[in-house]
Amino acid sequence: MTPGSNLSLKCKKPDSDHLMPQKWTYLLLKEGNSQPLQKHTATGSWAKFSLLLVTDQDSGNYSCKYLEFQNPQRESEASSALEIWVKDILQKLSLSALPQRIITPGENVTLLCHGPAWGMRFALYKEGDEKPMQIHDPIQDEAEFLLTYVTTNHTGNYSCHHHSDAVNQVMAQPSDPLELIVKGELDIPLRQALGSTTILIIFSCAIILFFLFLLAFCYHRSYIDIRG
Template identity: 35%
Template structure:
């Protein structure tokens, strides 16, 4: 796909260079780069920014569509080594091949080589295609998914197809040429491949018209829920360990003069005698309450506390 697209742009680029005349260029100046934001496939009446970038400072920038300079009512928003060309209210006539170049401000004012060609498409000139998935329902992670984009009518002219994903700046795939339909393969999908997909088709020659986008097709990849459950389980496990450590301590005194014991005879109430050292004759016991709380580690919750009697002989 990339090789075919590059061959097409090389042929078109050769034609553009042939029409530039004998204007002097400085071969030592690095070629600028040209990009589109938010994307090079845009709906009608929207805005797009073409960004021309170079590592050379103190230069002026120019934008061309084909061989024709693009005029702007105001100078483009430019910083050192960067110019932003804002194209507003896009129409079908805005589609085409764009390049940018720059000129030295100081004499001799020679220009750089033009950037690589940027194809800008404005959708809406052809009827929308249909997009279908060969797999129905939820897709399991690591499976292969095939999406088919099909034109609504028969035509003898070949077109290119582009697969789009909502939220992605660039098309996921650009393939062709084909006359009727195109299959897009998504191999070994992950949860990041889930989302809403659509497709368009467009002419490979001027005027570079493009169709309306197809209806969205939602792809759901099984694995998102499992990942969430794993995270929840880890958090609950950490919380359970913390609660076990905190609430299963028997509360013995620092001087180890008291100790805690449990009896299975009475699950609700326990009585424990604590005798520090030797028991004094005639000593009277002093009873105090302690609360022993159990922790339900599986459900990760605290169970009701129960009383424990401590009889300390004074």
Template identity: 30%
Template sequence: MASALTVLFLGCWLAGQRGLSGQLPATRPSISASPTRVIAPGRVLTIRCQCQCKGRRLFLYKDGIKIRELDAAGDGGEFTIPSARREDGGIYSCRSRSRSEPPDWSDRNDIVQIFVAELIFRNPSISLSPSGGVALGGAVTIRCQGRHQNMRFLLYKDGNPNALQDMEPAGDLAEFPIRNVSWRHAGNYSCYYHHKLYPFIWSHPSDPVELVVAGGSEPSAAPGLTRAIIGRVNAVAAGLLLLLLAFVCYRRTRGSECPAQRGKG
């Protein structure tokens, strides 16, 4: 019920924010880098901004400054750097904009940090302690061990474009503890290291290690029933929201006639 009320209130607020036009704000694009967030000089780097933004214009920002733009396809667009240079490293984000006036801008998406570096050092090893599955609320430590001293280690999780943690251990072993493990911690992790004094000399990435949260992937004791209830509530909320927006659109198009009609009465 709370979910349905939230959707209705959101619909009313959006209608007010858009001047009762019934136009929903643009979805915020997601961003990713391919083949990886750490790339050797001279390699092809592709930055993808993904959104449902057909007919809109996509803008790519580097360190907060707009550097490129293109017309979005149905699911976004790609910006390609044919031969990455060291200066291409930085923090990237993207936005979309409507072609109508006044322009309707999306919020900026999450960032992705790109490093263009020489991948010279051999990849570190990575492991979990304890190994195997970890129970909800438990603790686990992700260990990354390099082959050199005086290194800075960075830990990444698949699906997240940015480093989760970084540290500079005294030796060649970095430990990343995770306390009070939850469902969101499940997934594949990898790590890199680079020299403290020479940040453009990196290792190759470690092999991934999978953190399994013991007990399955559903946080509910009765997932089927919960999904059914949530599905019905959301369906009702969506229907009411459509009716609300239809009414707003009707008032928008017919509102100018109402005073005259009242005058005739």
């Protein structure tokens, strides 16, 4: 939740076998508070609690319970906790490279993005590109971006962002840039291609030189025969 938003929490008890309507008292609890935050009496199986204009002080774990209106001593166990966060900006994401950020052409590298998931996807950006290279759903609180058979074109600065199509979505700060460096010898297929091209050029030059030599030799013999 962003500060200033309104939040509604619905507390529902198990369906009752009573045929006649019965009043129940519902309590909203917050971890760390000795007294209920709110109390509602309703004839039905649920009650709604509202938190208006929330602030960061409203962050925490909430639960609820219900009890009989006529017999307050009989109450249920508390529900499982619901964690609520009220933040302007979530903590910054982090980005790391596995096995390392300096690699040679032809290798694979995994860029690991870590941070609060919050149900949003992770997106990998390369500096200079407007669109994300990859978008992944989070696995717990991280996502893996695999770059296969890298070339020197992969050299550059990468960053990780949360990605959401929702309007006014609370977003975490993007990660600091991670510089990926691809350097070293060319991969084998490219070396082979360059090697074959070099051999072809050398062979062609040798043939041209041979014919030039042969032409010069024939011209020289013809010149001698004429003068003789």
